[in-house]
Amino acid sequence: MEPRGPQDYFDAGMALLAGGGVGAVTIARLCSELGVTKGSFYHHFRGVEDFKTQLLVHWAIDGERQVLQAAASVADPVERLDTIRELGIALNHEAEVAIRAWSRTDAHAWAVREQVDVARERTVAAAYTEVGVPHEAAELLGRLAVAVLVGAQHRGETTDRDALRQLYGRLQEMTAAIYLPAAAPR
Amino acid sequence: MEPRGPQDYFDAGMALLAGGGVGAVTIARLCSELGVTKGSFYHHFRGVEDFKTQLLVHWAIDGERQVLQAAASVADPVERLDTIRELGIALNHEAEVAIRAWSRTDAHAWAVREQVDVARERTVAAAYTEVGVPHEAAELLGRLAVAVLVGAQHRGETTDRDALRQLYGRLQEMTAAIYLPAAAPR
């Protein structure tokens, strides 16, 4: 019996979150998933509220590290926009939908999710600014891209990433056609 | 004590749904809101599952009637697109967010919401087709418009309809600039 760490609970918690929303994240289910009892849970966390808070921060940190740092490593802004699109498609959409729903009823979840979304918007906007799009238009394009991502997250099942790719690609095409006539000629 | 009808429960149920998600829709809260006890609830509905199902259908019927019929009454397709945009902005976004989250964990809710979204997409796509946009592009624009609506629904508080208006308007501008050069010259 190797000992369980907080990371095990976070993994199981994200799975429960993705599968049944924040309401499905319960101590009994977590312990059942890990093959332990409540004594183990309360040894690692002070309560269910404490766990949910840590789980949320864990999601935000992971998202910040994986998505934004991976995007920042691409020097060319146009190529970076493609990278961002693929990173967005590869996200855990089920979990994100659950977090977005959760953030409507919980102030702390709202703040964390908002911070993540704003960071994503800024990343997209910065890339557009670098290729010559006016500042105000770039900011709006960042918000539009995140909105399309969130909107597409709420449609289709798990395997429907092609639809998101199609929508996201179309928005990029339209944007390029208007703001980047030199970079992406039609 | 005037007797309570199912409509009273639907109104209270939508308020609870908008305020705290599907998890907040509980028999005790419904009865507390209406000033009755559980005996009244179980007289009108067979159980909480039956009530939720009826509530969902009630939302879909209302949406179908208010939004789509109001849009269908506008003959000019370009003017109709503006009407659709304003109707989308005026929706009960809190309730819709709750329903969209609910539809990720409930098969029946998923089917009903999907039907509503598809109907909205078709309405937008039909308007674009009428003004001369190719069929495939019009369909994609319908999905893009609904995606932006859903994405914007998950940001900002209740009073932040200006942000949605701005995003929605920008998408419309970009669309017009590409597909409707004659109708909306830049």
Next chain:
DNA sequence: CCGGTACCATACCACAGGGTATGGAGGCAC
């Protein structure tokens, strides 16, 4: 060998929520 600490199982309590059974008050038909 002994004490402390990390890790966890067991047992128990409190409370909220869904569901059921029963009875009562008022109206309406006959």
Next chain:
DNA sequence: GTGCCTCCATACCCTGTGGTATGGTACCGG
């Protein structure tokens, strides 16, 4: 009046969930 139906209050049970208290096992430093 009698009977029936609508509408609803009260009381009760069962389950699931958060939380606590307690004890037990294994390892590690001294």
